[in-house]
Amino acid sequence: MSTLTRTPAQQDASFAGRRRLRGLAWLMMRQHRAPLIACAAMTVVGAAWIIHERGTTLDALHGAGWPAKHVDGLDGALVQRLDNSFNQVANYLGYLPLLFGVFIGAPLISSDLEHGTARLVATQSVPRSHWILWKLGLALGLVAATTGILGALFGWWWRPVQHVVSSNWLDGTVFVGSLPVLTALALFTTSLGIAIGVLVRRAVTAMVLTFFTSAVALLVADYLKPRLATPRRIAFPLGSEPPPELTNAVQVDQWVGTASGKVYGWGTCVNDSNADACRAKLGIVNSVWDYFGYDQMATLQWTAAGLLLSASVLLVALVVWRARRQAL
Template sequence: MSITTTALADSRRGPRLRGLTWLVWRQHRAAFWTGLAITAAGIASFAYQRASMMDYLNGIGWPHSKSADWSAGFETYDSLLSNTSSALGLLMPVLVGVFLGAPLIANDLEHGTGKLVTSQAVSRGRWLATKLGMAVLVVTVCTAALSAAFGWWLGPVSKENPALYWVAGSATGPLPVALTLLTMVGGVAIGMLLRRTLLSMVVTFGFAVTIQLVWAFRWRDLGNVTTITTHDGARTLPDLPQAAYEVRQSYLTSSGELLGRDSCALQTEQAINACLDRKDVVGWSVDYLPPSELSPMLWTGSAILLTLTAAVAVFICWWGRKRLY
């Protein structure tokens, strides 16, 4: 076979990984291919579930349903959407951090593979950058694809239920990508420092859970809370915009003082009314987050998480070049 024929045959095969990139892919191909396969299966499942959901909604004449209790038949899809959002927003970042991030470098340091590679005319910085870069690329592609597909599934009914809009909506857009990248890169840093795979996986699990708890308790701080008040008594709560997230309810007195709902938490209606009259309650004050706040909150939170991720990645490269061995 001539050189020209060989070159033509190689060109038809398309681009192939070479050198260190090929080595890193081959070393972690099981994790990478598993992630890509799960992503493909997830997208196919989301497409199927959306088609099934739309068939049901179209059958009842949605959005102008012929049945007053249409939501009763929607419970199955509501549950599926909620569970899927939990898997994307809570479970996926933890699993990626523990099973991809923590062993990525720790396993090489524990078994001496990294030292062997960097002794073969490959610098520590290049080795770290290649491993981290390929992992970040695969994780970003997979999580972004799953997030976009889930958002497409959720979109038609996102505002039908406030809980669904805010909880499931948090699993769309950039947030799952940012959370997963932070836990993954954090796991890489933990593995680099501890140098033991199993120990790194355990510590990374704790780190990922901590990140989730901090986000769960502080995400409301990223939004601009709106307050609505009424002065027509305590019997009727004010109407909130569709899919608004209620933050707090308080009784409003004639002097403008706010009282907690437990201020008149008595057993009988007569006792409650007497308590309200005694405290001069004239209406309600309700704090809520408008639906329009969700997208800015997700992007702001994601920007914060990605900034932390970049800082950890810089630390990995700096520490790895100086003190890896």
């Protein structure tokens, strides 16, 4: 009989083994299980989709003779179909920062403030600062993990097919959809949503305000993107092939210029009745490009990520300061 009975100590150990999470960790998992499940599903489905599309794209290209055959020699319908598939995934990734800000950031604390959950937690033996940090850590960690995995896989897909798809690396689809910008932008919009929620204390109102504020922030970020680094300038003989330095480069502006370095607008003399004589009179002999080289991609991305993460830190600091001092 003694082998079939269990002492209280054994029962307590067995219960503790089954319930490994306690305190705030258990509360966070229980309270936010819906976002946890949604993000886990999003990560698994998104990762499987990207891996499948990458394999399909490379198989189709290799079957068509690429890379031995130049992209211009491939079937146009095939290239268009592969490009559409790539842009479709990229567009979905571009929506993630907005979704995280609205559905995870905005209601994270505002919902607790609105429904009194925050006041209930404060009556327990839990310091308010610990509760705030657990909430922030869970939300931001969840966002970072989801976007980090999907952004890394998207960059893994884009690199071997960058010469086939129409999007260059400075386009929003590639620049934002890959690491580190995707994660930094999602953390920023999530932090923005949390801050708005703490200030307005109403979940639905915070979600609406976060949607419009994040949309404006995304437009501003896209406008400032090419201003994060200084474009390079190169001149080469007018009418000749671009030099190797322009391989994978993104053209910012185009001019025509003289041998001495003076530049004119690219349309100079184009509509003149005798274009050659017009160019000879002005001394125009070169085509001049302002461009970002492929080696500048990392600089632009990390600069953008650094600015976004700095703004996120400021917003999180505002949230902690405000939430610790305002009445629940």
